[in-house]
Each structure stands twice: as C-alpha cells, then as structure tokens.
Amino acid sequence: MNKIFKLFKSSPHSSLKWNNYFEIYETSLKKFINKKVTLVEIGVGNGGSLFMWKKFLGSKAKIIGVDLNPDAKKFEKFGFKIFIGDQADPNFWKKFYSKNGKIDILIDDGGHTNLQQITALMESIENIKNNGLIIIEDTHTSFMNYKGFKNPSDHSLINFTNKIIENLHRRNPMIKKKMNLFSKKISSIEYFDSIVIIKISKKKYGYSKNLHNNKKLNPYFTDYRFKRSIIKKNNSKISFLNFIKSKISKKGFLQGIYDNYLIKKYLDKLND
Ligand SMILES: C[S@@+](CC[C@H](N)C(=O)[O-])C[C@H]1O[C@@H](n2cnc3c(N)ncnc32)[C@H](O)[C@@H]1O
Structure with missing residues (x-):
C-alpha cells in the first residue's frame, strides 16, 4: 500500500478520491516531501485531504484550502489557511496570488465544470513556481453529459488542454508559429485516467534546435517516406x-x- 493511500485512510476527516489517484500523487509529489512548499487545494469538502497532504509533505509544507462554502473556514483551527471564493472568478485568483505569492502545487478538486477548471488553470499558470504542478482532478467531467456537465464539447477542459499541446509544439520551428506564454512556460502535460498534470517551468523555453551529432559526417540520406508502394499486391x-x-x-x-x-x-x- 503506498504512503499517500495510508494517509488517506487514516485522515481524521472524511475525504473522497478515486482509487487510481494515489499512485499518481505518490509519484508526482514525492519530490516535494520535506521541502518548504505551498500546496493549494481547490475544494475542501469535509477537509480530509488537507490532513493527507500535510502528513505526506511534512511539517515545512504550507497547505491552503480554497472553497466557495464559507463553512470550510472551520479547518483553520487545524492550522490550514482557508480562502473562501469562487474558482471561476478571475478576480478571486488575482487577490489570492497577490496575497499569497507564487505557489508550488495547485490541486483542483473543486466544482469540475469547464469554466471552473479552465479559469483556475489560466489564472494560476503564471503563479506557479519553477517545476511546480497544476493537477486537475476528475477530468472525466470533460466527457460527461449529466449532473450539469455539458460535455463532450469544444470547451471541455480536455479539449482546452489539447490547445495547450499545440502551444507546446510551437517550440519546434517547423510549425512556423509564434510562441506564446504557454509555449514558453509549460514544460509538459501528463494525462491519466481523470487527472491532468501540467508542469510549469521558470525558464522560458525558446525555439528548439535540430542538432547534428558530428559535422564531419555526411548528414544526407535518401528518405523513403513517400516512396513506399501504394498498396501491397497480395492483400x-x-x-x-x-x-x-x-x-x-x-x-x-x-x-x-x-x-x-x-x-x-x-x-x-x-x-x-
Ligand atoms: C469533492 S469536494 C472536495 C473534496 C476534497 N478535496 C477531498 O478530497 O476530500 C468539492 C468541493 O468543491 C467546492 N466547490 C464547488 N464549486 C466551487 C467553486 N466554484 N469554487 C470553489 N470551490 C468550489 C465544494 O463546495 C466542495 O466543498
């Protein structure tokens, strides 16, 4: 049993997570253990996950909860900082980051609608420290057309991140597109069942260069890419x-x- 799952089970308050998340969290968050990091979780619920993050990351970690429900404030008595606000409100995030500064990890386990997920993501990208992560949970809502989710649609979180994938590829000059903030700041996107992890880099990426191992060697070869026979005769x-x-x-x-x-x-x- 992995450590984070044990902490989930032993949390003094209730928490709900899908069973495949624990291995993903263990792998992605272990580099932050015992470091002075700030983790923000959107969606406090019954508070159980706040305790899990704290125990997993250690005493140096600062854990902040964000929720629209004012009742979530009650978890401040356990040493967590709680901010009440709507994750779909850009002004909430502007105030949040001007007060707290940049953070290391954002976990979005809030309302999971397209606008909520996309606003929290876009308002946070420039407020994540070097090698920090934006982790979006429950991205299966991008494919749900019930419980108020109107997906699949062009505006789903998953389709939105497809556009980010295109932005990453702009680093390759063969695409012939101008790089934007996302081309420069995002190092990678990882997709799992119901979780998307976006890794942010402090360094600003430039255009990629095509390297030749040794200029003394002849780099030319006949490329057969378009020379294959159209149809195999025996098929x-x-x-x-x-x-x-x-x-x-x-x-x-x-x-x-x-x-x-x-x-x-x-x-x-x-x-x-
Ligand atoms: C599933 S619960 C969170 C569970 C908790 N993270 C855990 O793992 O145990 C979802 C929470 O998101 C909050 N929420 C829903 N919409 C929100 C919004 N627009 N902004 C902030 N919080 C929101 C709800 O009030 C609820 O407490």
Missing part, C-alpha cells in the same frame, strides 16, 4: 483499392484515400 482485403489504383493514375490522390482508410480502421478501435 486480398484491399483488392477493391487495387482496382481503383489500376483505374486512377493520380498516385498521390489514391495514396491519400488509402492512408485515411487505414487510419480510420485504427480510429474505430479507439471508438469501440
């Missing part, structure tokens, strides 16, 4: 396409149709 299942091939001489056009057909077959497996 009976695609004989119809062979027939089309014999009828249509525009090789590139036919290859495109055939590639899409193959990819679609793999995509269908993901939709199963």
Whole structure:
C-alpha cells in the first residue's frame, strides 16, 4: 500500500478520491516531501485531504484550502489557511496570488465544470513556481453529459488542454508559429485516467534546435517516406483499392484515400 493511500485512510476527516489517484500523487509529489512548499487545494469538502497532504509533505509544507462554502473556514483551527471564493472568478485568483505569492502545487478538486477548471488553470499558470504542478482532478467531467456537465464539447477542459499541446509544439520551428506564454512556460502535460498534470517551468523555453551529432559526417540520406508502394499486391482485403489504383493514375490522390482508410480502421478501435 503506498504512503499517500495510508494517509488517506487514516485522515481524521472524511475525504473522497478515486482509487487510481494515489499512485499518481505518490509519484508526482514525492519530490516535494520535506521541502518548504505551498500546496493549494481547490475544494475542501469535509477537509480530509488537507490532513493527507500535510502528513505526506511534512511539517515545512504550507497547505491552503480554497472553497466557495464559507463553512470550510472551520479547518483553520487545524492550522490550514482557508480562502473562501469562487474558482471561476478571475478576480478571486488575482487577490489570492497577490496575497499569497507564487505557489508550488495547485490541486483542483473543486466544482469540475469547464469554466471552473479552465479559469483556475489560466489564472494560476503564471503563479506557479519553477517545476511546480497544476493537477486537475476528475477530468472525466470533460466527457460527461449529466449532473450539469455539458460535455463532450469544444470547451471541455480536455479539449482546452489539447490547445495547450499545440502551444507546446510551437517550440519546434517547423510549425512556423509564434510562441506564446504557454509555449514558453509549460514544460509538459501528463494525462491519466481523470487527472491532468501540467508542469510549469521558470525558464522560458525558446525555439528548439535540430542538432547534428558530428559535422564531419555526411548528414544526407535518401528518405523513403513517400516512396513506399501504394498498396501491397497480395492483400486480398484491399483488392477493391487495387482496382481503383489500376483505374486512377493520380498516385498521390489514391495514396491519400488509402492512408485515411487505414487510419480510420485504427480510429474505430479507439471508438469501440
Ligand atoms: C469533492 S469536494 C472536495 C473534496 C476534497 N478535496 C477531498 O478530497 O476530500 C468539492 C468541493 O468543491 C467546492 N466547490 C464547488 N464549486 C466551487 C467553486 N466554484 N469554487 C470553489 N470551490 C468550489 C465544494 O463546495 C466542495 O466543498
């Protein structure tokens, strides 16, 4: 049994987490143990997780809870700092960070709607310390169309982070796009079942460089990328396409149709 799960079980107050989260937390948070770090959890609930974070990270760690429910203030008597506010309100975050300064870890276990998740993420990116993490829980809500969640949609958290993935790839000059704040500040995004972890870097990334190991060696080779034969002759299942091939001489056009057909077959497996 991992340490954080034991602390979850032994917390003096109630907490609700999905069973796969503990291994993810153990791996992602162990580098912060016994360090002077600030962890902020959106969503106090019954307070159980506040105790778990504190025990896991150690006495030097500062644990802050954020909740819309004013009742959450009662956990201040246990040494936690609690801020009452709406995670979907940008002004709340502006005041929060101007008061608390930058933090190391943000865990979003609040309301889990698209706007709540996206606002907390976007208002926090510039307020996370070097190598700090934004951890968004319960991202399965990006695929839920009940309990008030109206997903899947273009505005789901998962689709929003897809755009961040594109922003990261702008570091590669082959994309020919201007880098923005997110291209420069975010080192990586990790996806798990129902958890997304975004790692923030202090260093500002520049454009990536393509390196050649040794300038004395000849870097040139014949690239066969587009030289493969269009259709394997012996594959009976695609004989119809062979027939089309014999009828249509525009090789590139036919290859495109055939590639899409193959990819679609793999995509269908993901939709199963
Ligand atoms: C599932 S509970 C949190 C559980 C707790 N983190 C744990 O692990 O035991 C979700 C909490 O998010 C709070 N919440 C919901 N919407 C919120 C919002 N817009 N801003 C801040 N907190 C919110 C709720 O009041 C509730 O206390």
